[in-house]
Amino acid sequence: MSVYLDHAATTPLGPEARAAMEPYLSERFGNASEPHAYGRAARAALEAARATLAELLEAEPGQVILTSGGSEADNQAVFGLAGSAPGRIVVSAVEHPAVREPARELERRGFEVAWAPVDGDGVIDVEAFERLVRPGDRLAAAMWANNVTGAVQPVERLAAVAAEAGVPFHCDAVQAAASFPVGLRSSGAATLALSAHKLGGPKGVGCLVAREPGRIPPLVWGGGQERGLRSGTENIPGAVGFAAALAATRAAEDRRAAMRDRLEAALAGDIAVVSAGAERLPGHLLALVTGIRAELLVLALDREGYAVAAGSACAAGDAEPSHVLVAQGMSARDARSVVRVSLGPGTTEADVDGFAAAFRGCLGRLREGGLAEAV
Amino acid sequence: MYSAATVDHALALRFAGGAGPGAVSGEAGDAVCGDAVRIELRVADGRIDAARHRTFACPHGTAAAELACRLAEGRDLLGAATIGSSRLEAELAPSAGNRGCVALAADALHEALAAALGTAELPPAEGRVAVAMSGGVDSAVALLKAVEAGLEPVGVTLRLWIDPGAPDGERACCSPRSVRAARDACHALGVPHFGLDLREQFRRDVVDDFLSGFRAGLTPNPCVRCNGGFRFAALAEFADRVGAPRLATGHYARVRRRHGRTLLVRGADPAKDQSYMLASVPSAILERCWFPLGEQTKAQTRAEAGTAGLAAAGRPESQDVCFVGGGDHRAFLERHGGAGPPGEIVDAGGRTLGRHAGVHRFTPGQRRGIGVAAREPLYVLEVQAGRGRVVVGPRAGLERRTVTVTPGRLLAPAARVQAKLRYRTEPVWATVRPGGEGFTLDLDEPVAGVAPGQTAVLYDDDAVVGAGVIAPEEAG
Numbered sequence: 001m002s003v004y005l006d007h008a009a010t011t012p013l014g015p016e017a018r019a020a021m022e023p024y025l026s027e028r029f030g031n032a033s034e035p036h037a038y039g040r041a042a043r044a045a046l047e048a049a050r051a052t053l054a055e056l057l058e059a060e061p062g063q064v065i066l067t068s069g070g071s072e073a074d075n076q077a078v079f080g081l082a083g084s085a086p087g088r089i090v091v092s093a094v095e096h097p098a099v100r101e102p103a104r105e106l107e108r109r110g111f112e113v114a115w116a117p118v119d120g121d122g123v124i125d126v127e128a129f130e131r132l133v134r135p136g137d138r139l140a141a142a143m144w145a146n147n148v149t150g151a152v153q154p155v156e157r158l159a160a161v162a163a164e165a166g167v168p169f170h171c172d173a174v175q176a177a178a179s180f181p182v183g184l185r186s187s188g189a190a191t192l193a194l195s196a197h198k199l200g201g202p203k204g205v206g207c208l209v210a211r212e213p214g215r216i217p218p219l220v221w222g223g224g225q226e227r228g229l230r231s232g233t234e235n236i237p238g239a240v241g242f243a244a245a246l247a248a249t250r251a252a253e254d255r256r257a258a259m260r261d262r263l264e265a266a267l268a269g270d271i272a273v274v275s276a277g278a279e280r281l282p283g284h285l286l287a288l289v290t291g292i293r294a295e296l297l298v299l300a301l302d303r304e305g306y307a308v309a310a311g312s313a314c315a316a317g318d319a320e321p322s323h324v325l326v327a328q329g330m331s332a333r334d335a336r337s338v339v340r341v342s343l344g345p346g347t348t349e350a351d352v353d354g355f356a357a358a359f360r361g362c363l364g365r366l367r368e369g370g371l372a373e374a375v
Numbered sequence: 376m377y378s379a380a381t382v383d384h385a386l387a388l389r390f391a392g393g394a395g396p397g398a399v400s401g402e403a404g405d406a407v408c409g410d411a412v413r414i415e416l417r418v419a420d421g422r423i424d425a426a427r428h429r430t431f432a433c434p435h436g437t438a439a440a441e442l443a444c445r446l447a448e449g450r451d452l453l454g455a456a457t458i459g460s461s462r463l464e465a466e467l468a469p470s471a472g473n474r475g476c477v478a479l480a481a482d483a484l485h486e487a488l489a490a491a492l493g494t495a496e497l498p499p500a501e502g503r504v505a506v507a508m509s510g511g512v513d514s515a516v517a518l519l520k521a522v523e524a525g526l527e528p529v530g531v532t533l534r535l536w537i538d539p540g541a542p543d544g545e546r547a548c549c550s551p552r553s554v555r556a557a558r559d560a561c562h563a564l565g566v567p568h569f570g571l572d573l574r575e576q577f578r579r580d581v582v583d584d585f586l587s588g589f590r591a592g593l594t595p596n597p598c599v600r601c602n603g604g605f606r607f608a609a610l611a612e613f614a615d616r617v618g619a620p621r622l623a624t625g626h627y628a629r630v631r632r633r634h635g636r637t638l639l640v641r642g643a644d645p646a647k648d649q650s651y652m653l654a655s656v657p658s659a660i661l662e663r664c665w666f667p668l669g670e671q672t673k674a675q676t677r678a679e680a681g682t683a684g685l686a687a688a689g690r691p692e693s694q695d696v697c698f699v700g701g702g703d704h705r706a707f708l709e710r711h712g713g714a715g716p717p718g719e720i721v722d723a724g725g726r727t728l729g730r731h732a733g734v735h736r737f738t739p740g741q742r743r744g745i746g747v748a749a750r751e752p753l754y755v756l757e758v759q760a761g762r763g764r765v766v767v768g769p770r771a772g773l774e775r776r777t778v779t780v781t782p783g784r785l786l787a788p789a790a791r792v793q794a795k796l797r798y799r800t801e802p803v804w805a806t807v808r809p810g811g812e813g814f815t816l817d818l819d820e821p822v823a824g825v826a827p828g829q830t831a832v833l834y835d836d837d838a839v840v841g842a843g844v845i846a847p848e849e850a851g
Contacts, residue, residue, distance in 0.1 A: 293432060293433060293437065295433050295434050296385055296386065299377065299382050299385060299386055299434055300386055303386065321408075321409065332409045336408075336409060336431075366388070
């Protein structure tokens with residue numbers, strides 16, 4: 001298999017999570033709603049996982065709602081805080097689709113959405129945010145760290161602005177939680193969304209951490225699990241794996257920033273670093289290769305044995321360039337020429353050096369191909 | 376996602392770059408996604424020695440450009456002109472949403488081929504026939520008949536100027552979508568296709584004439600002028616370039632030889648007959664023309680298209696005055712400087728009845744939009760552009776028994792003819808008196824609403840024996 005440098009997309013299941021999950025994938029398969037031994041074992045594991053998550057995320061166990069992942073948590077927060085009667089919400093211009101699309105749906109349902117701008121590095125403009133957020137707004141939403149650029153947002157200041165206006169603040173911490181501690185109390189957020197698979201946990205599980213869970217109505221109705229806030233038989237291996245992965249993430253030594261800096265030094269002259277002026281996630285590099293379509297470079301690197309992402313792929317039926325990059329002032333054409341490299345905790349010097357050599361080789365071949373000039 | 380072939384071609388890049396000095400090029404781009412493909416061809420003796428591309432596109436578009444160049448290099452122009460989206464899609468297997476990316480490369484290749492043809496002249500080949508393709512059902516069936524007749528057809532679509540402000544420009548027969556549809560119709564039958572960009576020439580020769588005619592208070596028919604002076608001349612020139620002795624179109628008309636003359640004859644379907652529109656096609660070109668649909672009805676054409684499974688079977692009819700693109704021609708005139716002067720509305724005695732906003736809004740016989748109250752219905756009798764006047768009066772004042780046609784041509788001796796004085800009207804019996812730059816028609820019975828600037832076409836039985844432009848009354 002090739003060297004995996006796309007950790008912002010998803011991560012491999014870590015050994016701690018895998019070991020913790022193993023019994024709940026086999027002999028301890030019970031339904032946590034049942035009173036028998038199988039059920040009690042499942043319930044105990046679930047609540048232990050919830051307690052771990054709560055402790056790591058600076059919350060009470062009752063404030064942690066387990067969901068099917070980050071997108072569900074974001075959806076529940078945005079739709080839940082917004083309510084059903086049309087009102088006004090403030091959302092940053094660079095949100096992940098899991099927040100952006102619910103906001104656009106609210107817009108279609110008659111809500112007014114104020115899109116908060118970012119600066120040239122993709123960092124939300126706090127003063128503009130302050131001007132936009134008004135008392136009576138249903139919610140204000142901003143992500144902790146951006147999934148495309150890796151730019152870390154001034155979350156505590158944004159939360160303070162919202163608190164000043166008495167507006168609940170939702171923070172999508174999906175990307176950030178893999179890189180540094182995120183917590184409900186210290187952030188000042190009303191709700192936080194997390195996903196397990198971005199930080200060495202399994203796919204299909206995430207959580208919404210809510211200061212006042214009772215204010216967030218459910219998206220999924222049914223058997224009343226998660227105190228009625230998220231029905232559906234609980235995903236015990238998922239919850240256990242999620243908690244173990246988050247704990248392992250907090251405990252691990254993090255060399256990603258050093259590896260990323262090494263990579264950027266090796267590629268200096270071949271690329272421009274996007275959001276270079278912002279604080280960025282430690283393992284995250286968005287590289288601009290002007291004139292070369294990112295998808296081609298990604299395919300070429302794949303042949304060389306390196307897995308990275310196009311920063312803004314042109315999906316069928318979605319020809320618009322990335323809203324994130326356009327929001328920070330990038331031209332539509334440059335937005336097609338960004339490659340996202342996201343390192344993991346296990347990325348080594350050898351990985352980075354080999355990748356840099358392959359990157360330069362592929363880039364050179366594509367440039368020599370005379371592809372872009374003069375068009 | 377990308378097929379294995381797409382990845383292979385996108386990364387091969389054996390044909391990326393420039394084709395060297397003297398190469399011709401074609402470009403295509405997508406304004407929304409920002410993708411662009413440029414293809415360069417170096418052509419010698421009608422053969423493509425080098426095909427290269429410079430592409431800024433997703434892997435689908437890049438692979439398509441690479442493949443298009445690989446397929447085109449080494450082929451002659453006609454062979455390369457059979458390469459289109461369907462050929463590229465067959466190899467690259469894009470999903471439905473990515474077919475547009477592949478089509479960009481086909482567009483760029485065909486633009487380059489058209490440019491290459493502009494510098495080439497292929498040796499004549501006996502069975503070769505240039506077929507004018509509009510993207511509609513008529514030309515598609517005409518092409519089918521050419522193939523079935525064992526001829527060697529070469530399709531051509533003229534891309535003409537369309538009002539950018541038109542509400543329904545895509546329905547016009549020369550829109551980019553129609554050019555692609557025409558190309559696909561040819562390629563489905565294995566026939567080469569060229570698209571010629573004549574927008575500027577068309578705007579100069581046909582549209583400007585239409586605008587100045589209205590400014591002068593005339594009611595010009597741009598379609599007759601386009602066919603007679605522009606479209607068929609361009610087709611004949613194209614036929615010469617590709618070495619085709621004959622040219623074919625999907626018009627409902629026929630060509631007959633009579634007494635050593637080549638005459639245009641009405642199509643067999645009286646409801647679809649288009650001889651009026653073709654009346655001023657010069658006989659030197661008419662001699663080379665074949666109208667495969669002349670002997671049949673539109674219903675037969677549709678049935679044949681359905682039986683053969685042609686994609687064009689369900690396409691809507693294209694419109695008259697195509698460049699207006701489905702809009703109101705008065706609004707078109709006002710947008711493009713075809714508006715005539717405002718002025719007075721007067722009666723036949725010169726008495727002022729009201730004012731109007733511009734003479735281009737009026738044509739003889741018109742009843743609506745005069746805006747003057749009267750005891751009996753008023754009709755436009757005459758438009759006097761020089762004085763900015765529109766003369767109105769009761770219907771009786773419209774009637775004319777004499778019509779002067781100048782310039783006009785008599786194509787065969789004829790004293791008694793049926794004269795068609797406007798498109799989609801019944802012809803009337805008339806006696807022809809040649810004279811001056813044209814001729815005068817003495818009508819057997821009075822006709823209302825004869826409009827200066829319109830085309831008069833004379834028929835002897837079914838044959839067109841004369842045509843010309845109806846002159847303003849003062850000249851008569």
